[in-house]
Amino acid sequence: xxxxxxxxxxxxxxxxxxxxxxxxxxxxxxxxxxxxxxxxxxxxxxxxxxxxxxxxxxxxxxxxxxxxxxxxxxxxxxxxxxxxxxxxxxxxxxxxxxxxxxxxxxxxxxxxxxxxx
Amino acid sequence: xxxxxxxxxxxxxxxxxxxxxxxxxxxxxxxxxxxxxxxxxxxxxxxxxxxxxxxxxxxxxxxxxxxxxxxxxxxxxxxxxxxxxxxxxxxxxxxxxxxxxxxxxxx
Numbered sequence: 001x002x003x004x005x006x007x008x009x010x011x012x013x014x015x016x017x018x019x020x021x022x023x024x025x026x027x028x029x030x031x032x033x034x035x036x037x038x039x040x041x042x043x044x045x046x047x048x049x050x051x052x053x054x055x056x057x058x059x060x061x062x063x064x065x066x067x068x069x070x071x072x073x074x075x076x077x078x079x080x081x082x083x084x085x086x087x088x089x090x091x092x093x094x095x096x097x098x099x100x101x102x103x104x105x106x107x108x109x110x111x112x113x114x115x116x117x
Numbered sequence: 118x119x120x121x122x123x124x125x126x127x128x129x130x131x132x133x134x135x136x137x138x139x140x141x142x143x144x145x146x147x148x149x150x151x152x153x154x155x156x157x158x159x160x161x162x163x164x165x166x167x168x169x170x171x172x173x174x175x176x177x178x179x180x181x182x183x184x185x186x187x188x189x190x191x192x193x194x195x196x197x198x199x200x201x202x203x204x205x206x207x208x209x210x211x212x213x214x215x216x217x218x219x220x221x222x223x224x
Contacts (some may be wrong), residue, residue: 032210034211034212036212036214041216042216043121043203043214043215043216043217044203044205044212044214045214046211046212046213049210049211090160092212094210106150106162106165106207106212107162108152108160108162110159110160111159111160
């Protein structure tokens with residue numbers, strides 16, 4: 001069965017420190033991978049998505065970057081965290097095959113709550 | 118622009134009440150999700166809909182394609198139902214999320 005692992009669950013980091021959040025998928029190959037962020041009081045917003053190794057699309061300009069070094073690994077990074085980077089980060093994957101009506105196949109990680117102090 | 122609007126933003130109910138949360142979206146979606154976010158932040162997928170109605174226990178989700186509207190109903194609500202409920206519409210291969218409805222069920 002397909003599973004998605006995201007860690008850590010919570011993280012407190014000082015301003016200016018680097019960040020690395022990792023997400024891995026099991027039980028499928030060539031998934032579409034996504035990073036979302038939920039700022040306080042707001043809905044989840046798509047940050048990055050990837051359709052294959054080394055292929056990253058950015059939806060929102062920000063202080064973050066993403067990388068996909070392996071087929072089932074998606075990493076969210078920052079060289080220097082800002083206070084505004086605090087929030088809830090969620091990784092998700094979906095099937096790479098064509099989606100027909102009613103097909104979604106999205107599976108969500110458990111999320112990482114990041115607090116920048 | 119692909120948007121998802123949810124209402125109400127906050128909802129407080131007494132235990133046992135019937136609860137409805139609404140979600141409106143733009144044209145061109147291929148599916149709609151209802152998600153539950155627990156106080157610790159973890160997200161659980163409740164339903165994925167493309168038409169009609171789905172039911173799981175005390176939860177019912179409906180979608181009206183013509184009206185571009187979906188509802189999540191909770192029957193016989195219980196304090197353990199307290200959470201944030203989020204609808205998300207699938208536009209192409211990307212999910213667009215509503216802002217969420219914070220539900221609190223009091224005993």
